[in-house]
Amino acid sequence: MNTTATNSASQTAIRVQGITKSFKDLHVLRGVDFEVKAGSIFALLGSNGAGKTTLVRILSTLLKADAGTATVYGFDVATNAGDVRESISLTGQFAAVDEVLSGRENLVLIAKLRHLKNPGAIADELLARFSLTEAGSRKAATYSGGMRRRLDIAMSLIGNPPIIFLDEPTTGLDPQARIEVWQTIKKLAKDGTTVLLTTQYLDEAEQLADRIAILHKGTIIQNGTLSELKQLLPAAKVEYIEKQPSLEDVFLALVGDTGEIDSADGRTERAVSAGKESR
Template sequence: MTTESAIRVQGIEKSFKDLHVLRGVDFDVTPGSIFALLGSNGAGKTTLVRILSTLLKADAGSATVHGFDVAGQPADVRESISLTGQFAAVDEVLTGRENLVLIAKLRHLKNPGAIADDLLARFSLTEAGNRKASTYSGGMRRRLDIAMSLIGNPPIIFLDEPTTGLDPQARIEVWQTVKGLAEGGTSVLLTTQYLDEAEQLADRIAILHKGTIIRNGTLAELKQLLPAAKVEYVEKQPSLEEVFLALVGDTGDTDAADDDRTAGSVPAGKEQR
């Protein structure tokens, strides 16, 4: 189906006994874009994703995903989406390739081996494809997890805090993967508590606070909410990177450099000729 909005959320509410988690959430996601739902722990991000992916029923409001009503057409919604949770759901006993083949077979797709090989190449995992997933780094495991989510080419993917627990290099790998999804036409709903992640990835950012969207806009629009920046002159201090490079030089041969300094040392205040 072709829809004006990939995801449309109107007045969604959800409570767990006396705890009001969502208090009337509204937003739209444009097809082929990355929409970041930014909020602290407990803001209701995961609850909303669970409602949109038909794993949980809302108390009030409505939502459509790929043109299908979440409450009235759950089977159609599930066929249109893929959900990647906060922790990589890969089978560590299997190899990366076997994980992909398994999901392709469960989806009753033809040529599961070819599908697996294509995704391994797309996510730069070909060389590691025949290794057990238990040997993968955090970034590789998350890339494999996202690759598994893309089997069947779902038009919409939910990424619920995809970089939780990853080191900086692994986070960058995942960011590059997410950008590639949007460039390929996939609509991405990303939940995160990391400000830099939303800033790096999102076409639009919605700030979820205490169960409601308090602001929704592009990064530029959100920045306009604050007063214009003041120009101030601050004395620049060397960074640790600059100190490190100054010490090790281009070759990194610190021992040789120390020997040279020892051999050619002169008394303080005198210049060597």
């Protein structure tokens, strides 16, 4: 691997400058610029059709830009596509697992395709890391949405890529599964992986991202931390209000950490406790 490229990526993992892309008369990207710091979570926030997936496809070398430059881990996506692919992993909007195979077999298969030693040991380590050990021998078809997505992300991490692209990672998931995936993404960054996350969910960007770039009609209209973006609006008017439990508070009080409904007594006790703490 090119040492110069690796050193340049020690601070900036992804750099995008003036990227444009059109499909005939449809101008999808109109000059996109941003940088992603190594080891951080960067959220690309935008509505459907804003160009998020197109940009991810360019950064992962699946699509060529019409103009502009982009480097990933110090490698130019246009001229060093092979090096870029060795440095990244891409998880699409829908889990790409083989439902006929067990969770463990899915992981072993990817490890073998990457020509890694001890694929069984790699699979077992990832099952433990993503809390899937007990389900490892079951077919992936029996997994819940959250488990399937965690398995998908685990498969993406085989080979320890320093950068991972997560394109709409919680699309179609129920609230409990979304929280599970959020916890997984936070742990990835904590362990040093750079995460570029695309999402259309405001709460997802707010919960996860170190920096948020808002992509609108093919351009980045704002880019900053959550606190910096909030400063774009007038200061909040301070008034006394009685805080009621949020829907998330109620949901977690009812289902607990396991995602299963507690007994009636436990349900009532937790709901009452959540209400007391929030007052």
